[in-house]
Amino acid sequence: MKGKDLINIGIFSAIYFVIVFIVAMLGFIPVFLPLLAVLVPILGGIPFMLFLTRVKKFGMIWIMSAIMGLLMLLTGMSWPPLAVSVVSGLIAELVYKSGNYQSASKAVLTNGVFSLWVAANYLPLFFAAEKYWSTRQNFGQDYIDTVTKLMPTWMCPVMFIVAFVCGILGGLLGRALLKKHFEKAGIA
Protein backbone atom coordinates (compact mmCIF):
# COMPACT_ATOMS: atom_id res chain seq x y z
CA MET A 1 0.00 0.00 0.00
CA LYS A 2 1.26 3.44 -0.91
CA GLY A 3 0.51 6.86 0.50
CA LYS A 4 -2.14 7.48 -2.10
CA ASP A 5 -4.09 4.37 -1.11
CA LEU A 6 -4.01 5.40 2.52
CA ILE A 7 -5.24 8.87 1.62
CA ASN A 8 -8.06 7.34 -0.41
CA ILE A 9 -9.10 5.31 2.63
CA GLY A 10 -9.20 8.54 4.65
CA ILE A 11 -11.30 10.37 2.07
CA PHE A 12 -13.89 7.64 1.72
CA SER A 13 -14.00 7.05 5.46
CA ALA A 14 -14.84 10.74 5.84
CA ILE A 15 -17.70 10.56 3.33
CA TYR A 16 -18.97 7.35 4.89
CA PHE A 17 -18.82 8.74 8.39
CA VAL A 18 -20.64 11.93 7.42
CA ILE A 19 -23.51 9.71 6.27
CA VAL A 20 -23.32 7.74 9.52
CA PHE A 21 -23.33 11.00 11.43
CA ILE A 22 -26.36 12.43 9.64
CA VAL A 23 -28.29 9.17 10.08
CA ALA A 24 -27.23 8.93 13.73
CA MET A 25 -28.81 12.32 14.34
CA LEU A 26 -32.13 10.57 13.70
CA GLY A 27 -31.15 7.99 16.31
CA PHE A 28 -31.58 10.53 19.07
CA ILE A 29 -35.29 9.94 18.63
CA PRO A 30 -35.47 6.51 20.32
CA VAL A 31 -37.91 5.01 17.80
CA PHE A 32 -35.35 5.52 15.07
CA LEU A 33 -32.56 3.82 16.99
CA PRO A 34 -33.09 0.33 15.45
CA LEU A 35 -33.42 1.99 12.04
CA LEU A 36 -29.69 2.83 12.08
CA ALA A 37 -28.96 -0.77 11.14
CA VAL A 38 -31.19 -0.28 8.09
CA LEU A 39 -30.25 3.21 6.90
CA VAL A 40 -26.50 3.22 7.41
CA PRO A 41 -25.76 0.10 5.30
CA ILE A 42 -28.10 1.23 2.50
CA LEU A 43 -26.90 4.84 2.23
CA GLY A 44 -23.32 3.94 3.06
CA GLY A 45 -23.39 1.46 0.19
CA ILE A 46 -23.17 4.32 -2.29
CA PRO A 47 -19.77 5.71 -1.25
CA PHE A 48 -18.54 2.25 -0.34
CA MET A 49 -19.15 0.83 -3.82
CA LEU A 50 -17.26 3.78 -5.26
CA PHE A 51 -14.49 3.13 -2.74
CA LEU A 52 -14.29 -0.49 -3.88
CA THR A 53 -13.46 0.62 -7.41
CA ARG A 54 -10.28 2.15 -5.91
CA VAL A 55 -9.35 -0.92 -3.91
CA LYS A 56 -6.60 -2.85 -5.60
CA LYS A 57 -4.38 -3.89 -2.72
CA PHE A 58 -4.86 -6.10 0.28
CA GLY A 59 -5.79 -4.33 3.50
CA MET A 60 -7.69 -1.26 2.31
CA ILE A 61 -11.16 -2.51 3.26
CA TRP A 62 -9.81 -3.93 6.50
CA ILE A 63 -8.28 -0.61 7.52
CA MET A 64 -11.44 1.34 6.67
CA SER A 65 -13.46 -1.09 8.76
CA ALA A 66 -11.08 -0.78 11.70
CA ILE A 67 -11.27 3.01 11.43
CA MET A 68 -15.06 2.88 11.67
CA GLY A 69 -14.75 0.83 14.84
CA LEU A 70 -12.14 3.20 16.22
CA LEU A 71 -14.41 6.18 15.55
CA MET A 72 -17.22 4.49 17.43
CA LEU A 73 -14.87 4.06 20.38
CA LEU A 74 -13.81 7.72 20.17
CA THR A 75 -17.40 8.93 20.09
CA GLY A 76 -18.12 6.86 23.17
CA MET A 77 -20.13 4.07 21.57
CA SER A 78 -18.09 1.41 23.38
CA TRP A 79 -15.64 -1.26 22.24
CA PRO A 80 -17.80 -4.04 20.67
CA PRO A 81 -18.03 -2.14 17.35
CA LEU A 82 -14.22 -2.05 17.18
CA ALA A 83 -13.90 -5.75 17.99
CA VAL A 84 -16.52 -6.71 15.41
CA SER A 85 -15.29 -4.30 12.74
CA VAL A 86 -11.74 -5.68 12.86
CA VAL A 87 -13.02 -9.21 12.22
CA SER A 88 -15.81 -8.36 9.75
CA GLY A 89 -13.46 -6.03 7.89
CA LEU A 90 -10.98 -8.86 7.37
CA ILE A 91 -13.76 -11.16 6.13
CA ALA A 92 -15.02 -8.43 3.78
CA GLU A 93 -11.46 -7.99 2.52
CA LEU A 94 -11.13 -11.71 1.83
CA VAL A 95 -14.52 -11.81 0.07
CA TYR A 96 -13.52 -9.00 -2.28
CA LYS A 97 -10.06 -10.47 -2.75
CA SER A 98 -11.58 -13.78 -3.86
CA GLY A 99 -13.05 -11.86 -6.80
CA ASN A 100 -9.61 -10.46 -7.68
CA TYR A 101 -10.72 -6.97 -6.54
CA GLN A 102 -12.96 -6.49 -9.56
CA SER A 103 -15.96 -8.82 -9.35
CA ALA A 104 -19.18 -6.78 -9.18
CA SER A 105 -21.24 -9.41 -7.38
CA LYS A 106 -18.48 -9.98 -4.82
CA ALA A 107 -18.44 -6.21 -4.26
CA VAL A 108 -22.12 -6.25 -3.31
CA LEU A 109 -21.46 -9.12 -0.90
CA THR A 110 -18.48 -7.21 0.50
CA ASN A 111 -20.73 -4.29 1.41
CA GLY A 112 -23.02 -6.72 3.23
CA VAL A 113 -20.19 -8.10 5.35
CA PHE A 114 -18.64 -4.67 5.87
CA SER A 115 -21.95 -3.33 7.25
CA LEU A 116 -21.92 -5.76 10.18
CA TRP A 117 -20.10 -3.26 12.41
CA VAL A 118 -23.22 -1.07 12.47
CA ALA A 119 -25.15 -3.80 14.24
CA ALA A 120 -22.35 -4.18 16.79
CA ASN A 121 -23.30 -0.76 18.16
CA TYR A 122 -26.30 -2.41 19.77
CA LEU A 123 -24.31 -5.10 21.56
CA PRO A 124 -23.84 -3.18 24.84
CA LEU A 125 -27.62 -3.00 25.17
CA PHE A 126 -27.78 -6.81 25.21
CA PHE A 127 -24.50 -7.54 26.93
CA ALA A 128 -24.47 -8.64 30.53
CA ALA A 129 -28.16 -7.81 30.83
CA GLU A 130 -28.76 -10.41 33.51
CA LYS A 131 -25.90 -9.21 35.65
CA TYR A 132 -27.14 -5.68 35.23
CA TRP A 133 -30.59 -6.60 36.50
CA SER A 134 -29.37 -8.77 39.35
CA THR A 135 -28.16 -5.62 41.09
CA ARG A 136 -31.39 -3.77 40.48
CA GLN A 137 -33.97 -6.07 42.03
CA ASN A 138 -35.40 -3.14 43.97
CA PHE A 139 -36.83 -1.74 40.74
CA GLY A 140 -39.39 -4.53 40.85
CA GLN A 141 -39.84 -7.57 38.66
CA ASP A 142 -42.46 -5.63 36.72
CA TYR A 143 -39.92 -3.16 35.41
CA ILE A 144 -37.30 -5.78 34.62
CA ASP A 145 -39.84 -7.78 32.62
CA THR A 146 -40.88 -4.74 30.58
CA VAL A 147 -37.33 -3.82 29.67
CA THR A 148 -36.29 -7.31 28.73
CA LYS A 149 -39.45 -7.62 26.64
CA LEU A 150 -38.49 -4.48 24.70
CA MET A 151 -34.92 -5.63 24.18
CA PRO A 152 -35.10 -9.42 23.97
CA THR A 153 -31.83 -11.24 23.48
CA TRP A 154 -32.92 -12.79 20.17
CA MET A 155 -33.01 -9.25 18.73
CA CYS A 156 -29.22 -9.31 18.83
CA PRO A 157 -28.61 -11.77 15.94
CA VAL A 158 -31.58 -10.25 14.12
CA MET A 159 -29.79 -6.88 14.13
CA PHE A 160 -26.76 -8.47 12.47
CA ILE A 161 -28.91 -10.16 9.83
CA VAL A 162 -30.76 -6.90 9.17
CA ALA A 163 -27.46 -5.05 8.77
CA PHE A 164 -26.16 -7.72 6.38
CA VAL A 165 -29.29 -7.78 4.21
CA CYS A 166 -29.44 -3.99 4.09
CA GLY A 167 -25.76 -4.00 3.22
CA ILE A 168 -26.55 -6.18 0.19
CA LEU A 169 -29.37 -3.79 -0.77
CA GLY A 170 -27.07 -0.81 -0.31
CA GLY A 171 -24.47 -2.56 -2.46
CA LEU A 172 -27.01 -3.02 -5.24
CA LEU A 173 -28.10 0.60 -4.94
CA GLY A 174 -24.50 1.75 -5.02
CA ARG A 175 -23.85 -0.48 -8.02
CA ALA A 176 -26.82 1.03 -9.88
CA LEU A 177 -25.72 4.59 -9.14
CA LEU A 178 -22.17 3.70 -10.11
CA LYS A 179 -23.38 2.62 -13.54
CA LYS A 180 -25.80 5.52 -13.90
CA HIS A 181 -23.56 8.39 -12.82
CA PHE A 182 -20.01 7.72 -11.83
CA GLU A 183 -18.86 5.70 -14.82
CA LYS A 184 -20.26 8.40 -17.08
CA ALA A 185 -18.45 11.07 -15.07
CA GLY A 186 -15.26 9.07 -15.34
CA ILE A 187 -14.57 8.72 -11.62
CA ALA A 188 -15.52 5.09 -11.09
Added chain:
Amino acid sequence: MDGLFTADIENRGLVLDPRTKLFVIITLVIFALGGTGSDIAAVRYGTAAVSILPAVLLLTAKQYGKAAVFGILFVAVKAAQLLLLPYITGAALSILGICCMVFVRLMPGLIMGAYMLSSTTVSEFIAAMHRMHIPQQITIPLSVMFRFFPTVLEEFTSINTAMKMRDIRIGGKYAGRFIEYRLVPLMVCSVNIGSELSAAALTRGLGTKVRRTNICRIGFHVQDIAVLILTAGLYILWILGMIGVVI
Protein backbone atom coordinates in the same frame (compact mmCIF):
# COMPACT_ATOMS: atom_id res chain seq x y z
CA MET B 1 -20.03 18.71 13.81
CA ASP B 2 -17.75 21.67 13.98
CA GLY B 3 -15.55 21.09 16.95
CA LEU B 4 -14.32 17.82 15.49
CA PHE B 5 -10.64 18.06 16.36
CA THR B 6 -10.73 21.77 15.66
CA ALA B 7 -9.79 23.01 19.10
CA ASP B 8 -9.06 26.68 19.60
CA ILE B 9 -5.50 26.38 20.85
CA GLU B 10 -5.30 29.95 22.17
CA ASN B 11 -8.27 29.72 24.47
CA ARG B 12 -9.13 26.25 25.64
CA GLY B 13 -8.27 26.24 29.32
CA LEU B 14 -6.65 23.20 30.86
CA VAL B 15 -4.91 20.92 28.37
CA LEU B 16 -4.93 17.18 28.89
CA ASP B 17 -2.85 14.65 27.02
CA PRO B 18 -4.94 12.89 24.33
CA ARG B 19 -3.94 9.56 25.87
CA THR B 20 -5.47 10.59 29.19
CA LYS B 21 -8.74 11.39 27.46
CA LEU B 22 -8.65 8.06 25.66
CA PHE B 23 -8.12 6.27 28.97
CA VAL B 24 -11.13 8.03 30.51
CA ILE B 25 -13.31 7.13 27.52
CA ILE B 26 -12.33 3.48 27.74
CA THR B 27 -12.96 3.46 31.49
CA LEU B 28 -16.40 5.01 31.02
CA VAL B 29 -17.19 2.47 28.34
CA ILE B 30 -16.18 -0.43 30.58
CA PHE B 31 -17.87 0.75 33.78
CA ALA B 32 -20.71 3.12 32.89
CA LEU B 33 -21.84 1.52 29.64
CA GLY B 34 -20.67 -2.03 30.24
CA GLY B 35 -21.86 -2.10 33.82
CA THR B 36 -18.71 -3.88 34.98
CA GLY B 37 -18.60 -4.48 38.72
CA SER B 38 -22.05 -3.00 39.26
CA ASP B 39 -22.69 -5.72 41.85
CA ILE B 40 -20.15 -4.00 44.13
CA ALA B 41 -21.55 -0.95 45.91
CA ALA B 42 -18.23 0.91 46.04
CA VAL B 43 -17.75 0.50 42.29
CA ARG B 44 -21.27 1.82 41.67
CA TYR B 45 -20.47 5.01 43.58
CA GLY B 46 -17.11 5.24 41.86
CA THR B 47 -18.75 4.87 38.45
CA ALA B 48 -21.18 7.68 39.25
CA ALA B 49 -18.24 9.85 40.29
CA VAL B 50 -16.26 9.15 37.12
CA SER B 51 -19.42 9.61 35.02
CA ILE B 52 -19.62 13.21 36.16
CA LEU B 53 -15.96 13.74 35.21
CA PRO B 54 -16.76 14.74 31.57
CA ALA B 55 -18.78 17.68 32.92
CA VAL B 56 -15.81 18.79 35.04
CA LEU B 57 -13.47 18.41 32.08
CA LEU B 58 -15.81 20.44 29.87
CA LEU B 59 -15.67 23.16 32.53
CA THR B 60 -11.87 23.18 32.47
CA ALA B 61 -12.02 23.42 28.68
CA LYS B 62 -14.19 26.56 29.02
CA GLN B 63 -17.21 24.91 27.43
CA TYR B 64 -19.50 26.09 30.20
CA GLY B 65 -22.83 25.67 28.41
CA LYS B 66 -22.30 22.03 27.51
CA ALA B 67 -20.87 21.29 30.95
CA ALA B 68 -23.87 22.80 32.76
CA VAL B 69 -26.45 21.03 30.60
CA PHE B 70 -24.81 17.64 30.93
CA GLY B 71 -23.92 18.02 34.61
CA ILE B 72 -27.40 19.08 35.72
CA LEU B 73 -29.11 16.50 33.50
CA PHE B 74 -26.90 13.69 34.75
CA VAL B 75 -27.39 14.51 38.41
CA ALA B 76 -31.14 14.89 37.90
CA VAL B 77 -31.52 11.63 36.01
CA LYS B 78 -29.29 9.72 38.41
CA ALA B 79 -31.27 11.09 41.36
CA ALA B 80 -34.54 10.17 39.67
CA GLN B 81 -33.23 6.68 39.05
CA LEU B 82 -32.17 6.17 42.66
CA LEU B 83 -34.95 7.97 44.52
CA LEU B 84 -38.00 7.99 42.28
CA LEU B 85 -38.00 4.65 40.49
CA PRO B 86 -38.51 2.35 43.50
CA TYR B 87 -41.79 4.11 44.26
CA ILE B 88 -43.58 4.07 40.93
CA THR B 89 -45.14 1.16 39.07
CA GLY B 90 -46.73 0.24 35.75
CA ALA B 91 -46.23 1.94 32.40
CA ALA B 92 -44.73 5.11 33.84
CA LEU B 93 -42.08 2.98 35.50
CA SER B 94 -41.02 1.25 32.31
CA ILE B 95 -40.88 4.41 30.22
CA LEU B 96 -39.04 6.43 32.83
CA GLY B 97 -36.86 3.48 33.72
CA ILE B 98 -35.67 2.94 30.16
CA CYS B 99 -34.96 6.63 29.65
CA CYS B 100 -32.96 6.74 32.88
CA MET B 101 -31.06 3.56 32.10
CA VAL B 102 -30.11 4.55 28.55
CA PHE B 103 -29.16 8.05 29.63
CA VAL B 104 -27.07 7.07 32.64
CA ARG B 105 -25.21 4.36 30.75
CA LEU B 106 -24.75 6.01 27.38
CA MET B 107 -24.38 9.73 27.98
CA PRO B 108 -21.13 9.89 30.00
CA GLY B 109 -19.23 8.12 27.21
CA LEU B 110 -20.81 10.25 24.49
CA ILE B 111 -20.10 13.49 26.34
CA MET B 112 -16.53 12.40 26.99
CA GLY B 113 -16.22 11.68 23.26
CA ALA B 114 -17.56 15.14 22.46
CA TYR B 115 -15.07 16.65 24.91
CA MET B 116 -12.20 14.68 23.40
CA LEU B 117 -13.05 15.73 19.84
CA SER B 118 -13.61 19.38 20.69
CA SER B 119 -10.54 19.88 22.88
CA THR B 120 -7.86 18.13 20.82
CA THR B 121 -6.25 19.17 17.56
CA VAL B 122 -5.60 16.71 14.77
CA SER B 123 -1.84 17.12 15.18
CA GLU B 124 -1.99 16.37 18.89
CA PHE B 125 -4.11 13.33 18.25
CA ILE B 126 -1.71 12.03 15.63
CA ALA B 127 1.26 12.74 17.91
CA ALA B 128 -0.43 10.71 20.65
CA MET B 129 -1.11 7.87 18.22
CA HIS B 130 2.58 7.88 17.24
CA ARG B 131 3.63 7.66 20.87
CA MET B 132 1.31 4.68 21.28
CA HIS B 133 3.03 3.02 18.31
CA ILE B 134 -0.11 2.86 16.19
CA PRO B 135 1.07 2.01 12.64
CA GLN B 136 1.10 4.56 9.83
CA GLN B 137 -1.56 2.56 8.00
CA ILE B 138 -4.06 3.72 10.60
CA THR B 139 -2.76 7.21 11.41
CA ILE B 140 -2.58 8.49 7.81
CA PRO B 141 -6.18 7.62 6.87
CA LEU B 142 -7.33 9.02 10.22
CA SER B 143 -5.55 12.33 9.79
CA VAL B 144 -6.78 12.69 6.20
CA MET B 145 -10.27 11.91 7.41
CA PHE B 146 -10.31 14.53 10.14
CA ARG B 147 -8.86 17.07 7.74
CA PHE B 148 -11.55 16.19 5.22
CA PHE B 149 -14.64 16.20 7.47
CA PRO B 150 -15.29 19.96 7.44
CA THR B 151 -14.92 20.02 3.63
CA VAL B 152 -17.44 17.23 3.10
CA LEU B 153 -19.93 18.87 5.47
CA GLU B 154 -19.52 22.24 3.80
CA GLU B 155 -20.13 20.71 0.38
CA PHE B 156 -23.10 18.80 1.73
CA THR B 157 -24.69 21.98 3.12
CA SER B 158 -24.30 23.77 -0.21
CA ILE B 159 -25.72 20.84 -2.18
CA ASN B 160 -28.58 20.62 0.30
CA THR B 161 -29.43 24.29 -0.26
CA ALA B 162 -29.27 23.94 -4.03
CA MET B 163 -31.56 20.91 -4.00
CA LYS B 164 -34.04 22.59 -1.69
CA MET B 165 -34.27 25.41 -4.22
CA ARG B 166 -35.24 22.83 -6.84
CA ASP B 167 -37.87 21.47 -4.44
CA ILE B 168 -36.01 18.19 -3.99
CA ARG B 169 -36.66 17.77 -0.27
CA ILE B 170 -38.72 15.62 2.06
CA GLY B 171 -42.31 16.66 1.47
CA GLY B 172 -41.38 18.53 -1.68
CA LYS B 173 -42.45 17.89 -5.25
CA TYR B 174 -39.51 15.62 -6.09
CA ALA B 175 -39.05 13.85 -2.74
CA GLY B 176 -38.24 10.60 -4.56
CA ARG B 177 -34.93 11.98 -5.76
CA PHE B 178 -34.03 13.11 -2.26
CA ILE B 179 -31.13 10.76 -1.66
CA GLU B 180 -29.73 10.33 -5.16
CA TYR B 181 -29.61 14.05 -5.92
CA ARG B 182 -27.69 14.73 -2.72
CA LEU B 183 -25.26 11.85 -2.45
CA VAL B 184 -24.17 11.68 -6.08
CA PRO B 185 -23.01 15.32 -6.36
CA LEU B 186 -21.44 15.01 -2.92
CA MET B 187 -19.47 11.99 -4.03
CA VAL B 188 -18.32 13.52 -7.31
CA CYS B 189 -17.04 16.73 -5.73
CA SER B 190 -15.53 14.90 -2.74
CA VAL B 191 -13.56 12.62 -5.05
CA ASN B 192 -12.24 15.60 -7.00
CA ILE B 193 -11.29 17.55 -3.89
CA GLY B 194 -9.84 14.34 -2.49
CA SER B 195 -7.43 13.85 -5.36
CA GLU B 196 -6.23 17.44 -4.98
CA LEU B 197 -5.80 16.88 -1.27
CA SER B 198 -3.84 13.72 -1.83
CA ALA B 199 -1.50 15.49 -4.26
CA ALA B 200 -0.94 18.19 -1.65
CA ALA B 201 -0.35 15.64 1.10
CA LEU B 202 2.13 13.66 -0.99
CA THR B 203 4.04 16.87 -1.68
CA ARG B 204 4.37 17.36 2.06
CA GLY B 205 5.85 13.93 2.44
CA LEU B 206 2.92 11.93 3.72
CA GLY B 207 3.36 8.24 3.05
CA THR B 208 7.12 8.23 2.80
CA LYS B 209 9.14 5.67 4.68
CA VAL B 210 10.91 8.20 6.89
CA ARG B 211 9.75 9.03 10.38
CA ARG B 212 7.69 12.22 10.33
CA THR B 213 8.25 14.85 12.99
CA ASN B 214 5.56 16.68 14.89
CA ILE B 215 5.82 20.03 16.67
CA CYS B 216 3.03 19.31 19.16
CA ARG B 217 4.18 19.07 22.74
CA ILE B 218 2.18 16.36 24.36
CA GLY B 219 2.96 14.73 27.66
CA PHE B 220 1.58 13.96 31.07
CA HIS B 221 1.29 16.88 33.48
CA VAL B 222 -0.20 17.37 36.95
CA GLN B 223 -3.75 17.54 35.62
CA ASP B 224 -3.24 14.32 33.67
CA ILE B 225 -1.94 12.54 36.74
CA ALA B 226 -4.93 13.73 38.79
CA VAL B 227 -7.42 12.49 36.20
CA LEU B 228 -5.52 9.23 35.72
CA ILE B 229 -5.39 8.51 39.46
CA LEU B 230 -9.11 9.22 39.80
CA THR B 231 -9.97 6.93 36.90
CA ALA B 232 -7.52 4.21 37.88
CA GLY B 233 -9.10 4.27 41.35
CA LEU B 234 -12.19 2.75 39.80
CA TYR B 235 -10.22 -0.27 38.58
CA ILE B 236 -8.63 -0.64 42.02
CA LEU B 237 -12.06 -0.53 43.70
CA TRP B 238 -13.23 -3.18 41.30
CA ILE B 239 -10.28 -5.48 42.02
CA LEU B 240 -10.69 -4.91 45.76
CA GLY B 241 -14.37 -5.75 45.38
CA MET B 242 -13.57 -8.92 43.44
CA ILE B 243 -11.31 -10.23 46.20
CA GLY B 244 -13.84 -9.15 48.80
CA VAL B 245 -12.07 -6.29 50.59
CA VAL B 246 -14.82 -3.75 49.90
CA ILE B 247 -18.46 -4.39 49.13
